[in-house]
Amino acid sequence: MLALTGVHAHYGPIEALRGVDLEVAHGEIVAMIGANGAGKSTLLMTICGAPVPSAGRILFDGADIAGLPTFEIVRRGIAQVPEGRRIFPRMTVLENLQMGAAAGDATPSALAAGLERAFALFPVLAERRTQRGGTLSGGEQQMLSIARALMARPRLLLLDEPSLGLAPMVVKQIFQVIGEINRAGTTVLLVEQNAYHALRLAHRGYVMAQGRVVMSGSGAALLADPDVRAAYLEGGAKPPPGA
Amino acid sequence: MEYFLQQLINGVTLGAIYGLIALGYTMVYGIIGMINFAHGEVYMIGAFIAVTAFTALGVAGVTFVPLALAVVLLVAVTFTAAYGWTVERVAYRPLRGAPRLAPLISAIGMSIFLQNYVQLLQGARVKPLAPVIRGGFELLHANQFSVQLSYIQCFIILATVVLIAVFTLMIARTPLGRAQRACEQDRTMAALLGVDVDRTISLTFVIGAALAAVAGVMVTMYYGVVDFFIGFQAGLKAFTAAVLGGIGSLPGAMLGGLLIGLVEAFYSAYFSIEYKDVAAFSILVLVLVFRPSGLLGRPEVEKV
Numbered sequence: 001m002l003a004l005t006g007v008h009a010h011y012g013p014i015e016a017l018r019g020v021d022l023e024v025a026h027g028e029i030v031a032m033i034g035a036n037g038a039g040k041s042t043l044l045m046t047i048c049g050a051p052v053p054s055a056g057r058i059l060f061d062g063a064d065i066a067g068l069p070t071f072e073i074v075r076r077g078i079a080q081v082p083e084g085r086r087i088f089p090r091m092t093v094l095e096n097l098q099m100g101a102a103a104g105d106a107t108p109s110a111l112a113a114g115l116e117r118a119f120a121l122f123p124v125l126a127e128r129r130t131q132r133g134g135t136l137s138g139g140e141q142q143m144l145s146i147a148r149a150l151m152a153r154p155r156l157l158l159l160d161e162p163s164l165g166l167a168p169m170v171v172k173q174i175f176q177v178i179g180e181i182n183r184a185g186t187t188v189l190l191v192e193q194n195a196y197h198a199l200r201l202a203h204r205g206y207v208m209a210q211g212r213v214v215m216s217g218s219g220a221a222l223l224a225d226p227d228v229r230a231a232y233l234e235g236g237a238k239p240p241p242g243a
Numbered sequence: 244m245e246y247f248l249q250q251l252i253n254g255v256t257l258g259a260i261y262g263l264i265a266l267g268y269t270m271v272y273g274i275i276g277m278i279n280f281a282h283g284e285v286y287m288i289g290a291f292i293a294v295t296a297f298t299a300l301g302v303a304g305v306t307f308v309p310l311a312l313a314v315v316l317l318v319a320v321t322f323t324a325a326y327g328w329t330v331e332r333v334a335y336r337p338l339r340g341a342p343r344l345a346p347l348i349s350a351i352g353m354s355i356f357l358q359n360y361v362q363l364l365q366g367a368r369v370k371p372l373a374p375v376i377r378g379g380f381e382l383l384h385a386n387q388f389s390v391q392l393s394y395i396q397c398f399i400i401l402a403t404v405v406l407i408a409v410f411t412l413m414i415a416r417t418p419l420g421r422a423q424r425a426c427e428q429d430r431t432m433a434a435l436l437g438v439d440v441d442r443t444i445s446l447t448f449v450i451g452a453a454l455a456a457v458a459g460v461m462v463t464m465y466y467g468v469v470d471f472f473i474g475f476q477a478g479l480k481a482f483t484a485a486v487l488g489g490i491g492s493l494p495g496a497m498l499g500g501l502l503i504g505l506v507e508a509f510y511s512a513y514f515s516i517e518y519k520d521v522a523a524f525s526i527l528v529l530v531l532v533f534r535p536s537g538l539l540g541r542p543e544v545e546k547v
Contacts, residue, residue, distance in 0.1 A: 048435055070434040079436075086432040088425055098418075099425050103437025106418065152437060 001026045001187055002047070002156055007056035007066075009039075009046040016042040018211035019056065024156070029178070029188040031202035031219060033195040033232055039211040040191040041083045044158045047189075048080055049073045060156070074103045079154035083161055085145040089134030093125055096133050096144055100151030111151075118147035121177060139170035146177065156187045163194045175201055195232040199223045207232075245388040250512040251505070256396045256465070258504020259403035263458040264481035265488070265496035266410070267327075267451030273427045273491040274447050277343065280350040281330050283478015284357035285452045289323040289459025290469040291361060294370050297463070301373075308376060319456045327452025328445055330357075336441065354475075362471040369470045372463055399461045406457060407497055410450075414493060423447055427491075476520070480507075483527040489540015498538060502526075 002024040009017040016039045024030045034040050046053050049070040058066040065073050074080070079100075088096050097118055101111050119126035122143040128136060136144060142162055149157060159178065163171040175197050182188050192198035199205050199219040207215035207228060215228070222228050264286050271279045296315040305311050334353040338346045379393030414420035422443045425433040434440050462477070463469055484503040488495025503523055510522035530537060 050431060050434065069439075071437050071439045074435060074437045082432065082435060086429055086435075088428045088432070090428055091421075091424060095421060095424075099421060099433070099436050099438075102418070102422065148436070 031198040034208035077155040079149035087133035100148035104152030254505035254508030258501035262500025265484040269496040281353035283474035286455035287474025289456035323456030331448040489537025495539035
């Protein structure tokens, strides 16, 4: 479904991606783990055309999308839950969700169906629908950001650190929902520092360091790999007791 | 009292016009964070198109005022909107992502260019227009003073109220209005959700120019004269109005316009008509010094 070959990306003079190869097949959950500054967020943003890759190819459904403007890329069926959630703070929850529908079918009936799905997934958003995005708690903002991304019925969902800064209970809920979204037919590419949760959920995983993919394998295999354990699990991110 | 009432009517009329122009400043500031200093010139072009269209209709023998007015509004809005679109395309879009000062300088250049362009094309002399709508109501007659509300003032105030209502609904309810607010709050995120940001910014300039065009038509009918320099003064006043209301705030621009109109009317009536501009611009200085966020532009408390 998505295939990157030799993708490079720059922020000004800084080369953030140095030839990334990656594949996501239809129906998969793929996790990308790596330390801070490894280029994980840049990878997701580059898939969406911001920044435009300086070299390499990005195939989505067989068509090269590298170099297209962001809005055209996402209208082809890619949605992103970006780093830091990026809720529109002065818009209501409902308006944030309506914005999410901009890339897809924006007819009233499609919009109503989308809202119904969103509120079924996160009932708390229904209660908060007239509240401004900026007044939500971190967990609620994360839920809103995911729900907003799903409004356009994307075929590929890109998630950037959905667990960052959230309480353990909320993290668990978010990962559960990601599993549900995937079972309902959406392909997921998940970037995480919470390697334990991410790799347990994912079918396959990649490890990124300094702008390159340095390792790949099934989620279970990476979880068992001594190098991965040493670098990303037994350091600071141990599985919480009882998880 | 009667004199006061008359000045109130005059001030509200003037304020309506400033408010319409101020909306264009504040919208553009909201979405791309720059002051479009060429906006006053866009308004001036709207006024020139109005004079030309009224004159052409007069020559063609169209004497039915509502028809003439509708045609002139349509022509002025269409052409002025095209100017607004072009200004953005030529002078600001190539500078997107450049340091903030660059588009500002470009805007000042565009303003000077448009002034000279109209001066060369139309001449430096004042263009007159015979009154299109005459007459009015006499609201009150006391102490040998008659309080007049002319039909043209009625038209200006009513048209502004209707326009602002439509405009407010557009921003609050339509997908375009939502997209504009989304671009204002987080342009990258708006693009990630499928909003064509460049198109949304273009449409913002088009809408701002259309509102300025209506103001231009109104001024032409109200004062009966235009010249190539009116955009500079009116532009600065409307800019003052936008800053007074809180730059970036749409209700603020309308309120600021109204207040500046009233201040100007009362200051000329009770103090000195020669120094009415001093009053308006003193407000600009005072607001910038003591309350830079303006009356309604208070930043909201947000959790991050």
